[in-house]
Amino acid sequence: QKEVEQNSGPLSVPEGAIASLNCTYSDRGSQSFFWYRQYSGKSPELIMFIYSNGDKEDGRFTAQLNKASQYVSLLIRDSQPSDSATYLCAVMFSGGYNKLIFGAGTRLAVHP
Amino acid sequence: DAGVIQSPRHEVTEMGQEVTLRCKPISGHDYLFWYRQTMMRGLELLIYFNNNVPIDDSGMPEDRFSAKMPNASFSTLKIQPSEPRDSAVYFCASSLGTGGPQHFGDGTRLSIL
Numbered sequence: 479q480k481e482v483e484q485n486s487g488p489l490s491v492p493e494g495a496i497a498s499l500n501c502t503y504s505d506r507g508s509q510s511f512f513w514y515r516q517y518s519g520k521s522p523e524l525i526m527f528i529y530s531n532g533d534k535e536d537g538r539f540t541a542q543l544n545k546a547s548q549y550v551s552l553l554i555r556d557s558q559p560s561d562s563a564t565y566l567c568a569v570m571f572s573g574g575y576n577k578l579i580f581g582a583g584t585r586l587a588v589h590p
Numbered sequence: 591d592a593g594v595i596q597s598p599r600h601e602v603t604e605m606g607q608e609v610t611l612r613c614k615p616i617s618g619h620d621y622l623f624w625y626r627q628t629m630m631r632g633l634e635l636l637i638y639f640n641n642n643v644p645i646d647d648s649g650m651p652e653d654r655f656s657a658k659m660p661n662a663s664f665s666t667l668k669i670q671p672s673e674p675r676d677s678a679v680y681f682c683a684s685s686l687g688t689g690g691p692q693h694f695g696d697g698t699r700l701s702i703l
Contacts, residue, residue, distance in 0.1 A: 510689045521681055521694040522633070529689070566633065568692075575645060576621050576688060580633040 480505050480571045484581035491588055497554040499565050499584050504548070507572030511543055511550045514566040516583065522566055526552065557588045592616070594695035596682050602701045608670040611698045614663055615684030623683040623692060624657055624667050633681075639665065672702045 481504040491497045499513075510529055514522035526541040528534045528550065534541045540553040550569075554561055564583040571579060595614040603609055615622045623638040637647040642659045650657070654673070659665040669676055679699050683692040 512691055514694075521697050524691050524693060527691045570689060576640070576685065576690070577635060577638065577646060578623075578692060579635075582632045 480569075480579050482567055482569050482579050482581040484565075484567050484584045486582055487585040488587045489584055491557050491586070493557060493559060493588055493590050495557050495588075497557045497561065497586055497588070499552040499554075499567075499586065501550045501552075501567030501569075501581055502548055503550070503567075503569045503571075503579075505569070505571040506545070506548060508545075508548075508569050509572060510570035511541070512568040512570075512578065513539075513541060513550075513552045514568060514580075515561075516564045516566060518563075525565075554586075557586075559588050559590055562586055562588050594682055594684050594693055596680075596695035596698050598698060599696065600699045600701075602703065603672060604703050605673055606671045607702075608668065609672045609676075609700060609702075611667040611680050611682075611700070613665045613667070613682030613695060615665070615682070616686075616693060617663070619684035619686045619693075620662075621685045621687075621690070621692075622659060622665050623685075624665070625681040625683065625694075626678045627681060627697075628678045636667070674702045676700065677702050 512527045513525045528541040542551045566583045567581040568578040624636040636649045639659045681697045683694045685692040
């Protein structure tokens, strides 16, 4: 059974702090990893994707991948109230032919 | 550029009726995905297509569900007959190439009474 695990939260952080969202996955052969943001009542919006071990930065967002530990994370620097949303981790498992398995999502609340 | 376009945005119908959801993928994308999202089960993949051919329909819940992609710019998801437990938000997504990120449409909120 291929699984993607996320803490459901809510993760509450003060405005301006770093929010750290974590995700683990079960298939060691997985190659592609994605983070989506979903506001209440809206569709998932792609934030970041990462294919290689290490860090990938895009503005206030950093994705971190550790394939040996089967762990991927998303850091949001200088968190803003507008970042309050559910963050979905998605993994493309080996042999999955572009099929994504989504975690249940972590709800982030940034308070002023 | 136009994103993934879904219609209708909302659908309310009575149990037993046929429901048809429509999707237009991003132009040039060769993969199309249908998902269902509920509070209980999260985001679930129902079926996906590559170059208009269904690749994996293992997520389709039962024979009441069917999907087609007659050409590169159009797909339908049909439920017949519909049941109250089919109430959910249905998303269509498309992507380009192997491993490409998926881009989602705005979804169809379906309520079966």
